[in-house]
Amino acid sequence: MSFLSSPVDPAWASHASWAEQLCSDHGIDSAPVLSQQFLLAPSGTAAPATMRGIALGNWILYHGANLPVATAAFGNGRIAVLGLAVDPDGMVITTARLNALTALDQPLQELLNWLNDSAGRYAIIVVTGTRHRVYLDSLGSLGAVYDKDTMRVGSTTNLVLTRAPQPNTDYPLTTNATTGSNRFAFGHTPDTSVKRLLPNHFLDLDLWMPVRHWPGPNDVTEPTPDREADVVRGIARRLEQVITSLANHLPGNVHLPLSGGLDSRLLLSCAKPALDKIALFSHVENSMSRKDLRLARHLAKRVNAPLREIDPIRHDEFKITSDSRLKHLGQLHRIITGLNDAPQPIRHEVLLAHKPGGIFLRGNGSDFLKAVLWRRGGREYAQGLPHDTRTGIRMMMLSDKTIVENPAIQGMYEDWYATLPGSARHRAYDLMFAEQFLSHGFGNLLYSFINNFYICPFNDRRLLGAATSLSPTKRQQLHYNLAITDWRAPELSSLHFARPAVNQHINAMRSDKVDRLSL
Helix, strand or coil, X not given: CCHHHCCCCHHHHHCCCHHHHHHHHCCCCHXXXXXXXXXXXXXXXXXXXXXXXXXXXXXXXXXXXXXXXXXXXXXXXXXXXXXXXXXXXXXXXXXXXXXXXXXXXXCHHHHHHHHHCCEEEEEEEEEXXXXXXXXXXXXXXXXXXXXXXXXXXXXXXXXXXXXXXXXXXXXXXXXXXXCCCCCCCCCECCECCCEECCCCEEEECXXXXXXXXXXXXXXXXXXXXXXHHHHHHHHHHHHHHHHHHHHHHCCCXXXXXXXXXXXXXXXXXXXXXXXXXXXXXXXXCCHHHHHHHHHHHHHHHHCCCXXXXXXXXXXXHHCCCCHHHHHHHHHHHHHHHCCCCCCCHHHHHHHCCCCCCCEEXXXXXXXXXXXXXXXXXXXXXXXXXXXXXHHHHHHHCCCCHHHHHCHXXXXXXXXXXXXXXXXXXXXXXXXXXXXXXXXXXXXXXXXXXXXXXXXXXXXXHHHHHHHHHCCHHHHHCCHHHHHHHHHHCHHHCCCCCCCXXXXXXXXXXXXXXXXXXCC
Protein backbone atom coordinates (compact mmCIF):
# COMPACT_ATOMS: atom_id res chain seq x y z
CA MET A 1 0.00 0.00 0.00
CA SER A 2 1.44 3.36 -1.02
CA PHE A 3 1.59 6.54 0.99
CA LEU A 4 -1.32 7.94 -1.05
CA SER A 5 -3.63 4.96 -0.49
CA SER A 6 -3.74 4.82 3.30
CA PRO A 7 -6.67 3.00 4.96
CA VAL A 8 -9.80 5.03 5.59
CA ASP A 9 -12.95 4.70 7.62
CA PRO A 10 -15.84 4.45 5.08
CA ALA A 11 -17.72 7.14 7.00
CA TRP A 12 -14.99 9.64 6.12
CA ALA A 13 -16.05 9.73 2.46
CA SER A 14 -19.34 11.38 3.35
CA HIS A 15 -17.92 14.62 4.63
CA ALA A 16 -14.31 15.41 3.71
CA SER A 17 -11.62 15.25 1.07
CA TRP A 18 -8.99 12.58 0.61
CA ALA A 19 -6.31 15.22 1.12
CA GLU A 20 -7.66 15.88 4.62
CA GLN A 21 -7.77 12.16 5.37
CA LEU A 22 -4.15 11.74 4.33
CA CYS A 23 -3.17 14.68 6.51
CA SER A 24 -5.06 13.18 9.45
CA ASP A 25 -3.52 9.73 8.96
CA HIS A 26 0.03 11.13 8.95
CA GLY A 27 -0.39 13.79 11.63
CA ILE A 28 0.05 16.65 9.15
CA ASP A 29 -1.54 20.07 9.50
CA SER A 30 -3.83 20.49 6.48
CA ALA A 31 -3.59 24.32 6.54
CA PRO A 32 -0.36 24.56 4.49
CA VAL A 33 -1.48 21.73 2.19
CA LEU A 34 -4.66 23.62 1.27
CA SER A 35 -3.26 27.13 1.59
CA GLN A 36 -3.30 27.99 -2.14
CA GLN A 37 -6.06 25.61 -3.23
CA PHE A 38 -9.78 26.00 -3.96
CA LEU A 39 -12.84 23.77 -4.05
CA LEU A 40 -16.18 24.49 -5.72
CA ALA A 41 -18.97 22.17 -4.63
CA PRO A 42 -22.75 22.15 -4.20
CA SER A 43 -24.10 24.23 -1.31
CA GLY A 44 -24.11 22.28 1.92
CA THR A 45 -20.77 20.61 1.23
CA ALA A 46 -18.75 20.45 4.43
CA ALA A 47 -15.94 23.01 4.61
CA PRO A 48 -12.43 21.59 4.21
CA ALA A 49 -10.43 22.35 7.33
CA THR A 50 -8.91 25.85 7.40
CA MET A 51 -10.56 26.92 4.12
CA ARG A 52 -12.85 29.94 3.80
CA GLY A 53 -16.25 29.77 2.13
CA ILE A 54 -18.05 32.09 -0.32
CA ALA A 55 -21.62 31.42 -1.48
CA LEU A 56 -22.10 31.44 -5.26
CA GLY A 57 -25.77 30.72 -5.91
CA ASN A 58 -26.32 27.00 -5.36
CA TRP A 59 -22.59 26.50 -5.01
CA ILE A 60 -20.06 27.11 -2.29
CA LEU A 61 -16.51 28.18 -3.10
CA TYR A 62 -13.85 27.29 -0.54
CA HIS A 63 -10.34 28.71 -0.78
CA GLY A 64 -7.12 28.54 1.19
CA ALA A 65 -5.84 31.48 3.19
CA ASN A 66 -3.02 32.26 0.73
CA LEU A 67 -5.09 32.19 -2.46
CA PRO A 68 -6.33 35.69 -3.39
CA VAL A 69 -10.01 35.86 -4.32
CA ALA A 70 -12.03 38.75 -5.80
CA THR A 71 -15.82 38.52 -6.07
CA ALA A 72 -18.58 40.74 -7.41
CA ALA A 73 -22.28 40.52 -8.18
CA PHE A 74 -23.41 40.39 -11.79
CA GLY A 75 -27.12 40.40 -12.56
CA ASN A 76 -28.68 37.68 -10.47
CA GLY A 77 -25.41 35.90 -9.85
CA ARG A 78 -21.76 36.35 -8.94
CA ILE A 79 -18.33 36.16 -10.51
CA ALA A 80 -15.18 35.12 -8.66
CA VAL A 81 -11.58 35.56 -9.82
CA LEU A 82 -9.12 33.38 -7.91
CA GLY A 83 -5.37 33.95 -7.90
CA LEU A 84 -3.70 36.97 -9.47
CA ALA A 85 -4.80 38.41 -12.82
CA VAL A 86 -3.71 41.58 -14.62
CA ASP A 87 -6.44 42.74 -16.99
CA PRO A 88 -5.85 44.23 -20.47
CA ASP A 89 -5.72 47.73 -18.96
CA GLY A 90 -2.89 46.67 -16.66
CA MET A 91 -5.04 46.59 -13.52
CA VAL A 92 -4.72 43.78 -10.97
CA ILE A 93 -8.18 42.30 -10.50
CA THR A 94 -9.04 42.94 -6.88
CA THR A 95 -12.61 42.96 -5.54
CA ALA A 96 -12.70 46.73 -6.10
CA ARG A 97 -11.55 46.37 -9.70
CA LEU A 98 -13.98 43.52 -10.36
CA ASN A 99 -16.87 45.55 -8.94
CA ALA A 100 -15.91 48.45 -11.22
CA LEU A 101 -15.92 46.12 -14.23
CA THR A 102 -19.25 44.52 -13.38
CA ALA A 103 -20.79 47.98 -12.93
CA LEU A 104 -20.14 48.80 -16.58
CA ASP A 105 -23.06 48.48 -18.97
CA GLN A 106 -21.83 45.46 -20.90
CA PRO A 107 -23.11 41.96 -21.66
CA LEU A 108 -21.79 39.10 -19.55
CA GLN A 109 -19.89 37.54 -22.46
CA GLU A 110 -18.01 40.78 -23.11
CA LEU A 111 -16.97 40.90 -19.46
CA LEU A 112 -15.85 37.26 -19.56
CA ASN A 113 -13.86 37.89 -22.73
CA TRP A 114 -12.14 40.81 -21.01
CA LEU A 115 -11.33 38.80 -17.89
CA ASN A 116 -10.05 35.88 -19.95
CA ASP A 117 -7.63 38.22 -21.72
CA SER A 118 -5.90 38.82 -18.40
CA ALA A 119 -2.33 37.77 -17.66
CA GLY A 120 -1.24 35.88 -14.56
CA ARG A 121 -2.20 32.77 -12.66
CA TYR A 122 -5.92 32.61 -12.08
CA ALA A 123 -9.28 30.90 -12.45
CA ILE A 124 -12.65 32.52 -13.13
CA ILE A 125 -15.90 31.13 -11.76
CA VAL A 126 -19.18 32.54 -13.05
CA VAL A 127 -22.53 31.55 -11.55
CA THR A 128 -25.43 33.52 -13.01
CA GLY A 129 -28.94 32.68 -14.13
CA THR A 130 -27.72 31.63 -17.57
CA ARG A 131 -24.13 30.53 -17.13
CA HIS A 132 -22.36 28.28 -14.67
CA ARG A 133 -18.74 27.95 -15.72
CA VAL A 134 -15.14 27.61 -14.62
CA TYR A 135 -12.36 29.18 -16.74
CA LEU A 136 -8.58 28.90 -16.33
CA ASP A 137 -5.63 31.06 -17.36
CA SER A 138 -4.10 30.31 -20.75
CA LEU A 139 -1.55 27.78 -19.43
CA GLY A 140 -3.71 26.25 -16.70
CA SER A 141 -1.12 27.35 -14.15
CA LEU A 142 -3.81 27.67 -11.47
CA GLY A 143 -4.91 24.19 -12.40
CA ALA A 144 -8.30 22.60 -11.86
CA VAL A 145 -9.65 19.07 -11.86
CA TYR A 146 -13.25 17.92 -11.57
CA ASP A 147 -15.40 14.90 -10.71
CA LYS A 148 -18.82 15.06 -12.36
CA ASP A 149 -20.13 12.22 -10.15
CA THR A 150 -19.66 14.23 -6.96
CA MET A 151 -20.03 17.63 -8.69
CA ARG A 152 -16.77 18.90 -7.21
CA VAL A 153 -14.19 21.12 -8.96
CA GLY A 154 -10.93 21.94 -7.27
CA SER A 155 -7.22 22.50 -7.46
CA THR A 156 -5.95 18.96 -7.01
CA THR A 157 -7.13 15.37 -7.30
CA ASN A 158 -6.87 14.64 -3.58
CA LEU A 159 -8.93 17.72 -2.67
CA VAL A 160 -11.71 16.84 -5.12
CA LEU A 161 -11.86 13.18 -4.09
CA THR A 162 -13.84 12.08 -1.03
CA ARG A 163 -12.41 8.55 -1.22
CA ALA A 164 -9.13 6.83 -1.97
CA PRO A 165 -7.99 7.22 -5.60
CA GLN A 166 -9.04 4.45 -7.95
CA PRO A 167 -6.41 3.74 -10.62
CA ASN A 168 -7.14 5.28 -14.00
CA THR A 169 -7.07 2.31 -16.36
CA ASP A 170 -8.22 4.39 -19.36
CA TYR A 171 -4.84 6.08 -19.66
CA PRO A 172 -2.03 3.74 -20.79
CA LEU A 173 0.70 5.51 -18.79
CA THR A 174 -1.04 5.89 -15.42
CA THR A 175 1.26 3.61 -13.41
CA ASN A 176 4.49 5.34 -14.41
CA ALA A 177 2.94 8.81 -14.60
CA THR A 178 1.87 8.46 -10.96
CA THR A 179 5.49 7.91 -9.97
CA GLY A 180 6.72 10.79 -12.10
CA SER A 181 8.63 8.80 -14.73
CA ASN A 182 5.92 9.37 -17.39
CA ARG A 183 3.44 12.22 -17.87
CA PHE A 184 -0.32 12.63 -17.73
CA ALA A 185 -2.09 14.32 -20.64
CA PHE A 186 -5.46 14.72 -22.38
CA GLY A 187 -7.23 15.57 -19.14
CA HIS A 188 -6.25 12.36 -17.36
CA THR A 189 -5.27 12.18 -13.69
CA PRO A 190 -4.28 9.27 -11.43
CA ASP A 191 -7.98 8.67 -10.62
CA THR A 192 -10.51 7.02 -12.90
CA SER A 193 -13.23 9.64 -12.31
CA VAL A 194 -11.29 12.87 -11.86
CA LYS A 195 -10.41 14.79 -15.03
CA ARG A 196 -8.17 17.80 -15.58
CA LEU A 197 -9.74 20.88 -17.14
CA LEU A 198 -7.56 21.90 -20.07
CA PRO A 199 -6.70 25.59 -20.33
CA ASN A 200 -8.53 27.54 -23.05
CA HIS A 201 -11.62 25.46 -22.30
CA PHE A 202 -14.33 26.32 -19.79
CA LEU A 203 -16.07 23.69 -17.70
CA ASP A 204 -19.83 23.84 -18.19
CA LEU A 205 -21.19 23.08 -14.72
CA ASP A 206 -24.62 22.17 -16.12
CA LEU A 207 -23.37 19.62 -18.65
CA TRP A 208 -20.11 18.78 -16.85
CA MET A 209 -18.29 19.06 -20.14
CA PRO A 210 -15.22 21.09 -21.17
CA VAL A 211 -15.85 23.50 -24.08
CA ARG A 212 -13.06 25.21 -26.05
CA HIS A 213 -13.33 29.02 -25.99
CA TRP A 214 -9.88 30.04 -27.33
CA PRO A 215 -8.27 30.47 -29.76
CA GLY A 216 -10.79 31.67 -32.30
CA PRO A 217 -10.35 30.81 -36.01
CA ASN A 218 -8.16 33.88 -36.65
CA ASP A 219 -6.49 34.46 -33.27
CA VAL A 220 -3.11 33.04 -34.31
CA THR A 221 -2.85 34.24 -37.91
CA GLU A 222 0.75 34.93 -38.96
CA PRO A 223 1.35 38.66 -39.46
CA THR A 224 2.50 40.08 -42.77
CA PRO A 225 6.17 41.17 -42.88
CA ASP A 226 5.24 44.84 -42.54
CA ARG A 227 3.33 44.06 -39.30
CA GLU A 228 5.92 41.77 -37.74
CA ALA A 229 7.81 44.45 -35.80
CA ASP A 230 4.56 45.95 -34.47
CA VAL A 231 3.50 42.55 -33.12
CA VAL A 232 6.83 42.04 -31.35
CA ARG A 233 6.77 45.56 -29.90
CA GLY A 234 3.27 44.85 -28.62
CA ILE A 235 4.52 41.69 -26.89
CA ALA A 236 7.30 43.63 -25.14
CA ARG A 237 4.98 46.44 -24.04
CA ARG A 238 2.35 44.07 -22.64
CA LEU A 239 4.96 42.01 -20.79
CA GLU A 240 6.39 45.21 -19.34
CA GLN A 241 2.90 46.34 -18.31
CA VAL A 242 2.12 43.04 -16.56
CA ILE A 243 5.37 42.94 -14.58
CA THR A 244 5.05 46.61 -13.59
CA SER A 245 1.44 46.10 -12.46
CA LEU A 246 2.43 43.17 -10.26
CA ALA A 247 5.36 45.14 -8.83
CA ASN A 248 3.07 48.07 -8.01
CA HIS A 249 0.54 45.68 -6.46
CA LEU A 250 3.08 44.30 -3.97
CA PRO A 251 6.07 46.66 -4.06
CA GLY A 252 9.20 45.10 -2.62
CA ASN A 253 7.58 41.68 -2.42
CA VAL A 254 7.86 40.64 -6.07
CA HIS A 255 10.85 38.41 -6.81
CA LEU A 256 12.52 37.69 -10.14
CA PRO A 257 15.01 34.82 -10.52
CA LEU A 258 17.99 35.45 -12.77
CA SER A 259 19.85 32.78 -14.69
CA GLY A 260 21.93 32.45 -17.82
CA GLY A 261 18.92 31.59 -19.95
CA LEU A 262 16.89 33.43 -22.56
CA ASP A 263 13.61 33.54 -20.62
CA SER A 264 15.21 35.06 -17.55
CA ARG A 265 16.89 37.79 -19.59
CA LEU A 266 13.66 38.55 -21.44
CA LEU A 267 11.78 39.05 -18.16
CA LEU A 268 14.58 41.20 -16.75
CA SER A 269 14.55 43.35 -19.90
CA CYS A 270 10.84 44.03 -19.52
CA ALA A 271 11.08 44.46 -15.73
CA LYS A 272 13.48 47.40 -15.92
CA PRO A 273 10.87 50.16 -15.31
CA ALA A 274 9.90 48.50 -12.01
CA LEU A 275 13.24 47.21 -10.72
CA ASP A 276 13.09 49.51 -7.71
CA LYS A 277 10.12 47.40 -6.52
CA ILE A 278 11.45 43.96 -7.52
CA ALA A 279 13.94 41.75 -5.68
CA LEU A 280 16.39 39.86 -7.88
CA PHE A 281 17.81 36.51 -6.83
CA SER A 282 19.61 33.49 -8.24
CA HIS A 283 20.01 30.00 -6.84
CA VAL A 284 22.27 26.99 -7.24
CA GLU A 285 21.06 23.39 -7.44
CA ASN A 286 23.80 21.84 -9.64
CA SER A 287 26.81 22.68 -11.78
CA MET A 288 24.67 24.19 -14.52
CA SER A 289 22.93 26.55 -12.16
CA ARG A 290 26.31 27.62 -10.74
CA LYS A 291 27.10 28.93 -14.21
CA ASP A 292 23.66 30.61 -14.11
CA LEU A 293 24.61 32.29 -10.85
CA ARG A 294 27.81 33.74 -12.31
CA LEU A 295 25.87 35.19 -15.24
CA ALA A 296 23.14 36.46 -12.92
CA ARG A 297 25.75 38.56 -11.11
CA HIS A 298 26.69 40.24 -14.37
CA LEU A 299 23.04 40.83 -15.32
CA ALA A 300 22.25 42.42 -11.96
CA LYS A 301 25.33 44.60 -12.16
CA ARG A 302 24.39 45.89 -15.60
CA VAL A 303 20.92 46.95 -14.46
CA ASN A 304 22.42 48.35 -11.24
CA ALA A 305 20.31 46.19 -8.92
CA PRO A 306 21.24 44.03 -5.91
CA LEU A 307 21.17 40.25 -6.27
CA ARG A 308 20.42 37.73 -3.53
CA GLU A 309 22.36 34.50 -3.91
CA ILE A 310 20.94 31.20 -2.67
CA ASP A 311 23.52 28.43 -2.62
CA PRO A 312 22.62 25.48 -0.36
CA ILE A 313 25.63 23.54 -1.63
CA ARG A 314 28.16 25.99 -0.18
CA HIS A 315 26.20 27.90 2.45
CA ASP A 316 24.86 26.04 5.47
CA GLU A 317 22.26 28.73 6.22
CA PHE A 318 20.07 27.27 3.43
CA LYS A 319 20.55 23.59 4.25
CA ILE A 320 17.80 21.40 5.72
CA THR A 321 19.65 18.83 7.79
CA SER A 322 16.73 17.23 9.61
CA ASP A 323 15.65 13.93 8.07
CA SER A 324 12.24 14.23 9.71
CA ARG A 325 11.82 17.70 8.19
CA LEU A 326 12.70 16.42 4.73
CA LYS A 327 10.32 13.48 5.17
CA HIS A 328 7.56 15.88 6.19
CA LEU A 329 8.18 18.07 3.13
CA GLY A 330 8.06 15.01 0.90
CA GLN A 331 4.72 14.01 2.41
CA LEU A 332 3.31 17.48 1.80
CA HIS A 333 4.44 17.29 -1.82
CA ARG A 334 2.82 13.90 -2.40
CA ILE A 335 -0.48 14.83 -0.75
CA ILE A 336 -0.75 18.01 -2.79
CA THR A 337 0.31 16.65 -6.19
CA GLY A 338 -1.24 13.19 -5.83
CA LEU A 339 1.97 11.70 -7.22
CA ASN A 340 4.27 9.16 -5.60
CA ASP A 341 7.43 11.13 -6.20
CA ALA A 342 9.25 13.78 -4.21
CA PRO A 343 11.77 16.54 -5.01
CA GLN A 344 15.41 16.21 -4.11
CA PRO A 345 16.32 17.87 -0.78
CA ILE A 346 18.10 20.75 -2.51
CA ARG A 347 14.86 21.71 -4.28
CA HIS A 348 13.15 22.06 -0.90
CA GLU A 349 16.11 24.12 0.33
CA VAL A 350 15.84 26.49 -2.61
CA LEU A 351 12.05 26.86 -2.34
CA LEU A 352 12.17 27.52 1.39
CA ALA A 353 15.11 29.94 1.28
CA HIS A 354 12.67 32.84 0.91
CA LYS A 355 10.37 34.38 3.48
CA PRO A 356 6.76 33.19 3.19
CA GLY A 357 4.48 35.24 0.96
CA GLY A 358 5.10 37.46 -2.02
CA ILE A 359 5.00 36.90 -5.75
CA PHE A 360 7.67 34.92 -7.59
CA LEU A 361 7.89 35.41 -11.34
CA ARG A 362 8.52 32.49 -13.71
CA GLY A 363 9.46 32.46 -17.37
CA ASN A 364 6.98 29.80 -18.52
CA GLY A 365 5.11 31.05 -21.56
CA SER A 366 7.97 33.08 -22.92
CA ASP A 367 9.19 29.73 -24.31
CA PHE A 368 6.70 30.32 -27.12
CA LEU A 369 9.02 33.00 -28.50
CA LYS A 370 11.55 30.19 -29.02
CA ALA A 371 9.10 27.64 -30.53
CA VAL A 372 10.50 25.04 -28.13
CA LEU A 373 8.33 22.13 -29.31
CA TRP A 374 8.84 22.77 -33.02
CA ARG A 375 12.16 20.95 -33.15
CA ARG A 376 10.75 18.06 -35.18
CA GLY A 377 7.81 19.96 -36.60
CA GLY A 378 9.72 22.68 -38.39
CA ARG A 379 9.49 20.81 -41.68
CA GLU A 380 5.68 20.98 -41.51
CA TYR A 381 5.81 24.77 -41.35
CA ALA A 382 8.58 25.23 -43.91
CA GLN A 383 7.00 22.91 -46.49
CA GLY A 384 3.32 23.45 -45.68
CA LEU A 385 2.83 19.78 -44.77
CA PRO A 386 -0.17 18.36 -42.85
CA HIS A 387 0.27 18.02 -39.11
CA ASP A 388 1.76 14.66 -38.13
CA THR A 389 0.15 12.91 -35.16
CA ARG A 390 3.22 10.82 -34.32
CA THR A 391 5.53 13.84 -34.28
CA GLY A 392 3.06 15.71 -32.07
CA ILE A 393 2.93 12.82 -29.58
CA ARG A 394 6.70 12.46 -29.58
CA MET A 395 7.13 16.14 -28.76
CA MET A 396 4.81 15.80 -25.76
CA MET A 397 7.56 13.71 -24.08
CA LEU A 398 5.00 11.51 -22.34
CA SER A 399 7.20 8.43 -22.23
CA ASP A 400 9.80 6.76 -24.43
CA LYS A 401 9.49 7.10 -28.20
CA THR A 402 7.51 3.84 -28.59
CA ILE A 403 4.43 5.60 -27.19
CA VAL A 404 3.87 7.26 -30.57
CA GLU A 405 2.56 3.92 -31.89
CA ASN A 406 0.03 3.43 -29.08
CA PRO A 407 -3.48 3.48 -30.68
CA ALA A 408 -5.17 4.87 -27.55
CA ILE A 409 -2.71 7.76 -27.29
CA GLN A 410 -3.02 8.43 -31.02
CA GLY A 411 -6.81 8.61 -30.69
CA MET A 412 -6.59 10.99 -27.73
CA TYR A 413 -4.19 13.25 -29.62
CA GLU A 414 -6.31 13.33 -32.75
CA ASP A 415 -9.45 14.08 -30.72
CA TRP A 416 -7.65 17.03 -29.12
CA TYR A 417 -6.28 18.25 -32.47
CA ALA A 418 -9.81 18.19 -33.94
CA THR A 419 -10.88 20.86 -31.43
CA LEU A 420 -8.41 23.40 -32.87
CA PRO A 421 -10.15 25.90 -35.16
CA GLY A 422 -8.94 27.54 -38.36
CA SER A 423 -5.40 28.85 -38.36
CA ALA A 424 -4.76 27.40 -34.88
CA ARG A 425 -4.21 24.01 -36.52
CA HIS A 426 -1.04 25.43 -38.05
CA ARG A 427 0.27 26.06 -34.54
CA ALA A 428 -0.63 22.73 -32.95
CA TYR A 429 2.82 22.31 -31.37
CA ASP A 430 2.45 25.59 -29.49
CA LEU A 431 -1.07 24.88 -28.26
CA MET A 432 -0.14 21.34 -27.31
CA PHE A 433 2.70 22.75 -25.21
CA ALA A 434 0.25 24.99 -23.32
CA GLU A 435 -2.73 22.70 -23.00
CA GLN A 436 -1.07 19.33 -22.52
CA PHE A 437 2.57 19.63 -21.48
CA LEU A 438 2.41 22.64 -19.14
CA SER A 439 -1.08 22.30 -17.68
CA HIS A 440 -0.66 18.68 -16.60
CA GLY A 441 2.82 19.41 -15.26
CA PHE A 442 3.30 22.72 -13.54
CA GLY A 443 -0.47 23.33 -13.35
CA ASN A 444 -0.42 20.61 -10.71
CA LEU A 445 3.11 21.10 -9.34
CA LEU A 446 2.81 24.82 -8.47
CA TYR A 447 0.27 24.04 -5.73
CA SER A 448 3.10 22.30 -3.85
CA PHE A 449 5.18 25.51 -3.84
CA ILE A 450 3.32 26.66 -0.76
CA ASN A 451 5.89 29.08 0.62
CA ASN A 452 5.24 31.72 -2.06
CA PHE A 453 2.85 32.43 -4.94
CA TYR A 454 4.38 31.68 -8.34
CA ILE A 455 3.13 33.44 -11.45
CA CYS A 456 4.10 33.65 -15.13
CA PRO A 457 3.85 37.20 -16.57
CA PHE A 458 3.80 35.81 -20.13
CA ASN A 459 0.75 33.69 -19.29
CA ASP A 460 -1.68 35.84 -21.27
CA ARG A 461 -3.85 34.85 -24.24
CA ARG A 462 -2.99 38.00 -26.16
CA LEU A 463 0.72 37.41 -25.60
CA LEU A 464 0.48 33.72 -26.47
CA GLY A 465 -1.65 34.45 -29.52
CA ALA A 466 0.83 37.06 -30.72
CA ALA A 467 3.88 34.87 -30.02
CA THR A 468 2.48 31.74 -31.65
CA SER A 469 1.35 33.68 -34.71
CA LEU A 470 4.97 34.58 -35.47
CA SER A 471 7.08 32.44 -37.78
CA PRO A 472 8.16 29.23 -35.96
CA THR A 473 11.38 29.24 -37.98
CA LYS A 474 12.34 32.74 -36.87
CA ARG A 475 11.27 31.96 -33.32
CA GLN A 476 13.59 28.94 -33.29
CA GLN A 477 16.35 31.19 -34.57
CA LEU A 478 15.71 33.50 -31.56
CA HIS A 479 15.02 36.57 -33.71
CA TYR A 480 12.16 37.85 -31.59
CA ASN A 481 13.59 37.05 -28.17
CA LEU A 482 16.84 38.83 -28.97
CA ALA A 483 15.04 41.76 -30.62
CA ILE A 484 13.07 42.48 -27.44
CA THR A 485 16.18 42.33 -25.25
CA ASP A 486 18.10 44.59 -27.64
CA TRP A 487 15.22 47.10 -27.59
CA ARG A 488 14.30 47.13 -23.89
CA ALA A 489 17.72 46.45 -22.31
CA PRO A 490 20.55 46.94 -24.83
CA GLU A 491 23.09 46.90 -22.00
CA LEU A 492 22.40 43.16 -21.61
CA SER A 493 22.83 42.20 -25.26
CA SER A 494 26.59 41.67 -25.20
CA LEU A 495 26.49 39.18 -22.30
CA HIS A 496 26.71 35.55 -23.32
CA PHE A 497 24.24 32.86 -22.19
CA ALA A 498 24.77 29.73 -20.13
CA ARG A 499 24.18 27.25 -22.95
CA PRO A 500 27.07 27.02 -25.43
CA ALA A 501 24.70 26.12 -28.28
CA VAL A 502 22.83 29.40 -27.83
CA ASN A 503 26.06 31.40 -27.88
CA GLN A 504 27.28 29.57 -30.98
CA HIS A 505 23.99 30.28 -32.74
CA ILE A 506 24.06 33.99 -31.86
CA ASN A 507 27.71 34.31 -32.90
CA ALA A 508 26.91 32.62 -36.21
CA MET A 509 24.04 35.06 -36.80
CA ARG A 510 26.42 37.96 -36.21
CA SER A 511 29.28 36.61 -38.30
CA ASP A 512 26.98 35.71 -41.19
CA LYS A 513 25.39 39.15 -40.89
CA VAL A 514 21.90 37.66 -40.68
CA ASP A 515 19.24 40.32 -41.09
CA ARG A 516 17.93 40.59 -37.51
CA LEU A 517 14.67 42.24 -36.58
CA SER A 518 15.15 45.74 -35.19
CA LEU A 519 12.55 47.37 -32.98
